[in-house]
Amino acid sequence: MKRWLWLATVSVVLTVVSACAGKPAAQGGKLRVVATTTIVGDVVAQVGGDAIALTVLLPVGADPHTFDPSPQDLAKVADADIIFANGAGLEAFLERLLENAGGDAEVVEVSEGIVFIEAEHHEGEAEPAGDDHHHEGVDPHTWTDPNNVLRWVDNIEAALALHDPVHAADYKANADAYRAQLRDLDAWVRAQVAAIPPENRKLVTDHEAFAYFAQRYGFEQIGAVVPGYSTAAQPSVRDLADLEDRIRAYGVKAVFVGSTVNPALAQRVAEDTGVRLVFLYTGSLTAPGGEADSYLSYVRYNVVQIVEGLR
Secondary structure, three states: OHHHHHHHHHHHHHHHHHHOOOOOOOHHHOEEEEEOOHHHHHHHHHHHHHHEEEEEOOOOOOOOOOOOOOOHHHHHHHOOOEEEEOOOOOOOOHHHHHHHHOOOOEEEEOOOOOOOOEOOOOOOOOOOOOOOOOOOOEOOOHHHOHHHHHHHHHHHHHHHHHHOHHHHHHHHHHHHHHHHHHHHHHHHHHHHHOOOOHHHOEEEEOOOOOHHHHHHHOOEEEEEOOOOOOOOOOOOHHHHHHHHHHHHHHOOOEEEEEOOOOOHHHHHHHHHHOOEEEEEOOOOOOOOOOOOOOHHHHHHHHHHHHHHHHO
16 A cells, blocks of 8 residues: 555656656756765765755665655656766665656766675575665675775766766866875874774674775674664574674674664663663764764764774
8 A cells, every 4th residue: 555655646746747848957057966875975066066966865864775765856866967876785765766757867876896895694684675686795885995985986077077078177176186085084094093902993883884994994893783784684682692792702892883773772782791882974974064974074983983982
């Protein structure tokens, strides 16, 4: 019944959209760009600058693993010239949204070209929505390593320049400046991590969201409260007991939980094992003016929290 009502609403919205004669021109004739998450949107904004009209689908604080688009999101997608997505299976909602919205936008997966970390299937982990199993079985959280975001910038710059060659020089200048900031960020992260004794560099998180970060900066992932790379998975009692045993055995100092998930299970694990519960940002930035309102400040905030939690 719920699906029928959703499709009925979709039909109404599509009728309204199709009644318009072509795509409405964006203000000032700018390229109409849609980004899925706030993190993707921020990086796109750094490269596109004033030459694009950018819309971000997911609101601040939304979990990309479980996001359910509204009928109003159809018009945003239908009117777009380019849609930038993280890819690697993160946006399980996107295939159905594109099918229902129509339009002729190019979909660019900004993580294309990154060497993905392969996933092991965990009992209780949700399967991807729809019939698209492209990238099934890989870790989609590529942005936790700033070096991967350098590849994002390459892909974003190339797509914008292809669709809008008039501003190609502007996109290149913006991209070059942002690449320099990302390289500086990587050096800063390395310097901060050096303050953590090597034997303390053990991560336990709410779900397996920091594998690229751990791989780049020399951390060992001891486990996660929710097994697998999606917050939609469900841990068993045995999973939680095994995790608590590992925390005690390895002398883990903190459990890190993302701002977009319910912290109840992570809090229980922290209390049972007598370790700290530390909050991070994972799938979303904060609102403008917040402590993690850009990708650069997001990484800095998380690293400071990790260093303080483990050293």
